[in-house]
Amino acid sequence: MALDVKCEVRNCVHNNDGISxxxxxxxxxxxxxxxxxxxxxxxxKTFEPANV
Structure with missing residues (x-):
């Protein structure tokens, strides 16, 4: 599980510092x-298809 999630949407309420x-x-x-x-x-952007 990712501990560090990046986001470029600066006007989102969950965007902490412009990138997180x-x-x-x-x-x-x-x-x-x-x-x-x-x-x-x-x-x-990090999507990778699963081998199913």
């Missing part, structure tokens, strides 16, 4: 439904 996220949980969505093949298809 202080939210208690992170919610990532896919633009392709329930499955994605590339990070560009999600709102998560």
């Amino acid at each position: 996220c202080g939210a208690e949980e992170i919610y990532v969505v896919s633009h392709k439904g329930k499955k994605a093949n590339h990070s560009e298809e999600t709102d998560c």
Whole structure:
């Protein structure tokens, strides 16, 4: 589990210092439904498809 979450959205209430996220949980969505093949298809820059 990641301990250090980065965020570039400076006007978010959870953005602590312009780069760090202080939210208690992170919610990532896919633009392709329930499955994605590339990070560009999600709102998560660190997305990597699982081998399922």
